[in-house]
Amino acid sequence: MSIKKVTAEACTYYASVGTNRNMRYRLLSLSFLGLLLLPACSGSSAQGDRGSSNPSQEPPLLADRLPTPTPFPRIIVPEIVQLSARDLPDYFASIPPDGIRPVYDPRFANAQDAPLQPDELVMGVTENGEAKAYPVTVLRFREIVNDEIGGRPILVTW
Amino acid sequence: MHDRRINGETFVFGNAGGLYLRAMTWWDHKTQSIWSQPIGQAINGEMEGARLELLPFQLTTWKNWRTVHPQTFVMINNQQNVGSNRQNFDGDFVIGVEISGEAFAYYYEDVEAAGLIEVEIGELPVLIWAEKENYQVYLRKVQEQTLTFTNQGGVYIDDQTGSKWDIVHGIAVDGPLTGETLKPLPSLTSYDWAWKDFYPQSDIYNP
Numbered sequence: 001m002s003i004k005k006v007t008a009e010a011c012t013y014y015a016s017v018g019t020n021r022n023m024r025y026r027l028l029s030l031s032f033l034g035l036l037l038l039p040a041c042s043g044s045s046a047q048g049d050r051g052s053s054n055p056s057q058e059p060p061l062l063a064d065r066l067p068t069p070t071p072f073p074r075i076i077v078p079e080i081v082q083l084s085a086r087d088l089p090d091y092f093a094s095i096p097p098d099g100i101r102p103v104y105d106p107r108f109a110n111a112q113d114a115p116l117q118p119d120e121l122v123m124g125v126t127e128n129g130e131a132k133a134y135p136v137t138v139l140r141f142r143e144i145v146n147d148e149i150g151g152r153p154i155l156v157t158w
Numbered sequence: 159m160h161d162r163r164i165n166g167e168t169f170v171f172g173n174a175g176g177l178y179l180r181a182m183t184w185w186d187h188k189t190q191s192i193w194s195q196p197i198g199q200a201i202n203g204e205m206e207g208a209r210l211e212l213l214p215f216q217l218t219t220w221k222n223w224r225t226v227h228p229q230t231f232v233m234i235n236n237q238q239n240v241g242s243n244r245q246n247f248d249g250d251f252v253i254g255v256e257i258s259g260e261a262f263a264y265y266y267e268d269v270e271a272a273g274l275i276e277v278e279i280g281e282l283p284v285l286i287w288a289e290k291e292n293y294q295v296y297l298r299k300v301q302e303q304t305l306t307f308t309n310q311g312g313v314y315i316d317d318q319t320g321s322k323w324d325i326v327h328g329i330a331v332d333g334p335l336t337g338e339t340l341k342p343l344p345s346l347t348s349y350d351w352a353w354k355d356f357y358p359q360s361d362i363y364n365p
Contacts (some may be wrong), residue, residue, distance in 0.1 A: 002270070006245070046329070069231045071339035075170050075187075077172065077187065078187055078190075081172070081185065081190060081191055083174055083175075083176075083185055083190055083192055083203075084162075084190075084192075084202065084203060085221075087337075088178070088192070088201065088202050090178055090179050091176055091177070091178050091183070091192075091202075092176055092177045093175060093176040094175060094176055094177060094178075095175040096175050097172055097173065097174055097175050097185055098172045098173050098175070099173065099175045099223060100173045100175070101173075102171065102172050102173050102248055103233070103235050104170070105235070106233050106235060107233065107234050107235055108231040108232060108234060109231070109232050109234045110231065110232075111227075111228055111229070111230050111231075111232065113223050113232075114220070114224075114232035114234065115234070115237050116220040116232065117220065118219065118220055118222065119219050119291075120219065120220050121217060121218070121219060121220075122217075122218065122219070122220050122223050122232070123159065123215050123216070123217055124215060124216040124217075124218060124223045124230070125159055125213065125214075125215045125216075126226065126227065130231075131223075131227035131229060131230040131231070131235070132230060132231045132232070132233070133220065133223050133224075133227075133230050133231070133232045134232075134233045135220070135232070135233065135237075136217075138233060138235060138236045141236055142235065142236060143173055143182060144172065144173055144184065145233065146162065146170050146171060146172055147233075152161060153161065153162045153163055153168040154159060154160065154161060154213065155159070155160045155161075155162040155171050155184075155210065156159055157159075157182065157184070157195050
């Protein structure tokens with residue numbers, strides 16, 4: 001695999017995290033590699049603008065230009081999970097740990113960009129003037145969200 | 159909704175993949191102990207017995223939430239996966255409140271029909287209000303004074319001072335208590351069968 005190909009793939013990843021509302025934080029957290037790739041990605045992006053259009057590229061969310069929620073540290077999941085509750089009364093192990101994938105990387109949009117229907121349910125929480133809503137449909141799908149609000153680390157579960 | 163700190167240390171939680179009393183369990187990344195969701199407590203492993211602080215939250219429609227909190231952020235993970243399969247209020251939902259070991263639960267529909275429920279839980283005066291897929295649980299005590307409320311044609315007025323209250327926001331908007339707020343209390347929204355599993359001694363309110 002050529003360096004150019006690797007760089008291109010990294011740029012694709014970079015572009016995808018670029019739409020993330022935590023972009024500023026991620027920019028900081030991407031260390032040595034990120035710094036090396038940044039000029040390459042900028043170049044590639046500029047080339048893309050001059051060349052043919054890229055239909056797969058999503059337009060930036062309006063939210064990217066508005067205030068961002070509290071930056072959230074990246075979570076690294078342990079590779080080996082050894083849970084020892086099998087002998088516990090009333091406990092039934094059914095699927096592997098994280099078989100239903102929790103949210104370790106919550107991403108956010110502002111109210112005007114949220115693709116929600118008016119009558120669907122959300123779990124809402126406020127702290128220090130900050131407000132966050134978690135659509136119940138997504139909570140049913142992911143069950144657990146590790147997040148922070150107004151400086152308080154919270155666990156949202158359904 | 160919990161604070162995920164124990165003694166000042168922030169914990170990260172995953173899905174343990176098992177059921178304890180038919181309800182979800184978590185594992186924490188640091189000690190890989192098992193936690194039970196409805197009680198927010200470790201039931202096994204190094205952290206056994208530790209309990210997360212339950213936080214107040216609201217379960218309501220997006221429209222209601224957005225109106226009260228226009229500056230809100232919305233989590234957008236997996237929006238593409240959920241499609242048109244949206245969740246609405248369910249007839250089996252109960253609003254559960256536990257204070258100092260005393261637990262009460264109320265069917266959402268019953269609270270909505272009653273409009274307002276005033277009760278003492280764990281020796282604290284509590285107000286539970288529900289209307290149009292929106293509910294609140296408050297401590298109905300202001301300036302050391304316990305309040306009772308009357309609904310006068312859609313306007314909530316406390317019997318002690320005659321102040322008018324915006325019950326959605328829990329703030330007095332007119333009268334002697336203008337600007338005072340009611341403290342939101344943590345509650346648990348649950349299916350009635352799950353509540354009965356964890357709080358078998360607690361009756362579900364039936365007006």
